[in-house]
Amino acid sequence: MQKIIAGLVEFKKNHQKSFIEDFPDLISGQNPLALLIVCCDSRIMPTISTQIGPGDLFVLRNIGNLVPPYDYINQGNAFKHSSVVAALEFALLYLNVPNIIICGHSECGAMKYLLDNKEVPDTPFLHNWISEAKGVYNNFIESGVDKTNVNAHNQLSKLNVMHQLENLMTFPIVLDRLNNGSLQIHGWWLDISNYNVYHLMNDTGEFLEINENTAPDIIKRLYKYDSVI
Template structure:
């Protein structure tokens, strides 16, 4: 806690004075251009990773960067997405998984969640990814974890499409959705290319692959 208090004083004396106008503008409302949905893992810091300024991204975090399909559960994440799309009018939603994800490790060993019934119930929304992940069982331990992390991001993108607010915004071209993986050790991000069904390095030219629907996840499976 002492470290956090020291950090606060540093913010007040060094950071805030240089951004006083920014904070004065933000005090009257927010206009983020992107919603960033990622894992609750403390090692994933969206604003740091993206060099984002206050008010640029609308961040939501939960265990496993999960989006329950429409109709299964009225949750905080679903409410936040609806608010971001319909009220804040974000133009992009990013679902970002990460390396060494504890939630994905738990999916590989569900018996380890006996003492965590709430976590176990929550991770049922990632079962679709675990089902597809079965095709990767011949890989190494590291490769299998990476594969499951990727499949989960793709599955959550499909869940995201089932939300009425998102479906409508996608249909009229007001919204684009993206699937990313953040490598903690190397500080690298890969983005999902739906047409090639693979993740590739995030481009610096601003032209990113479309997270188009994946044929392995029919709409009926996500609903």
């Protein structure tokens, strides 16, 4: 804890005053640009990679960046996944976020767990949670991919982003907004080895690196998500 507490002291001493002065409007409320659904992995720092500040991203973090499908939640599993649904409802109904981004990443422990396909002793809740993505794993295996390939977990992670977007679209509050044009949903994938972020192009199913050359085209082609699976 020493490092964390020392950081708080350093922030208070050298940054807190100017930090607060930069966002007087945010004290009374927030108007974020997007709901970002991202893994808990400590190596992911969304505000660093996007270079945006306080108030811009409403963030839901969970292991594997999962969104269980609406029907499953609606069939008596609401409490089990209440944090996911509550964040979704709050972001859409209270904050009217115009974008939802689901971001997967390389070297994801959840994807490695899925690939191992066996329960680690004494982790019933973890196993239960990650099993929500079992359909992604099955789809992955059925596609004939070699699961022993050194990059299999990263391929699975990209497929997982697509699946979670599909699940997101099963929520009526998401579909309504997609249909009336007030919401767009996007798939991203972060490569931790170089911190490149890739945007899922849903006309091709490819993840395209976001950089100064590709950004104009990506922005021009932003659209409602339509399945590529």
